[in-house]
Ligand SMILES: NC(=O)C1=CN([C@@H]2O[C@H](COP(=O)(O)OP(=O)(O)OC[C@H]3O[C@@H](n4cnc5c(N)ncnc54)[C@H](OP(=O)(O)O)[C@@H]3O)[C@@H](O)[C@H]2O)C=CC1
């Protein structure tokens with residue numbers, strides 16, 4: 001394993017270069033501001049007429065169209081949603097690629113699954129933060145950083161890795177550690193993580209626990225505090241000191257229940273399903289499904305989003321969170 005830190009990255013490789021950050025959303029707003037605060041020159045490519053445009057202006061940028069940003073830039077970072085990237089690539093990016101420029105991503109989906117095929121005379125790299133965009137900004141501001149993965153898909157200049165590492169340093173990731181990987185490994189592990197553990201697995205676990213208690217006649221408010229609200233407090237301990245520190249902090253009663261019951265909840269059947277989901281990712285089956293879903297104007301996504309929003313957990317949670325104004329961001 002190769003992991004890089006601040007001393008391994010040379011910011012001067014990007015000094016005097018123009019970096020076009022396309023998109024001012026979750027990752028975009030964080031990368032643009034962190035890079036600028038690191039002393040680098042950033043051009044924000046953001047279409048007008050949206051909240052994100054106003055946010056970019058409020059942050060002191062002068063947003064231009066994606067095409068204009070790409071034409072002016074030496075480094076182009078694609079931080080619009082994955083499903084939008086192939087369209088933006090054809091319309092605004094490809095016509096403005098010149099030999100020696102570097103095209104960058106924060107996730108490998110479109111390159112790995114062949115939705116974007118760049119010309120051979122440019123560098124193609126990735127710096128993928130292992131955390132949500134808003135934390136990429138928040139951590140940077142307090143002198144810390146969110147770890148990231150770095151990968152090189154094409155090295156036309158011979159300097160692709162060093163330039164990508166400079167970028168990783170610019171967004172603050174090198175403070176926490178930047179692990180070298182490939183587009184394939186990043187794409188497959190990122191999709192697996194968000195589907196099975198971080199987002200899909202956790203949401204399903206919370207809902208199953210909540211529903212079990214409510215169906216047994218317990219108060220939904222108590223079920224919410226127990227199975228959802230307190231999760232953050234427990235995860236914070238794991239984040240700080242691993243499972244051992246979490247188990248040190250909880251009662252012996254909780255720890256015994258954890259050790260004996262946890263593996264029954266997440267048993268062999270769950271792991272078997274995880275393996276099937278991983279295979280769908282590796283084979284491209286998930287990618288095809290998601291690409292077609294977008295082409296069909298997202299019928300499944302819309303139906304599922306609606307159904308989720310109507311879940312009792314969300315209703316009860318909104319009511320309880322309103323009484324804790326300090327949670328609001
Ligand atoms: N979210 C995260 O924390 C993480 C994301 N990533 C990766 O980073 C990349 C960006 O993701 P994320 O930050 O979530 O993206 P967002 O959904 O936050 O991106 C929103 C940005 O894209 C613009 N945009 C959306 N649709 C269009 C369109 N049709 N044409 C032009 N611009 C559009 C938005 O502009 P407007 O306001 O005008 O709609 C806005 O600037 C992805 O590759 C993702 O996989 C990687 C790690 C974590």
Ligand SMILES: CC(=O)[C@](C)(O)C(=O)O
Nearest residue numbers: 129130131132190194198
């Ligand atoms: C936040 C993150 O890393 C994710 C879950 O991979 C994503 O938003 O795609």
Ligand SMILES: [Mg+2]
Nearest residue numbers: 130131190194
């Ligand atoms: Mg991720």
Ligand SMILES: [Mg+2]
Nearest residue numbers: 107190191194
């Ligand atoms: Mg992801």
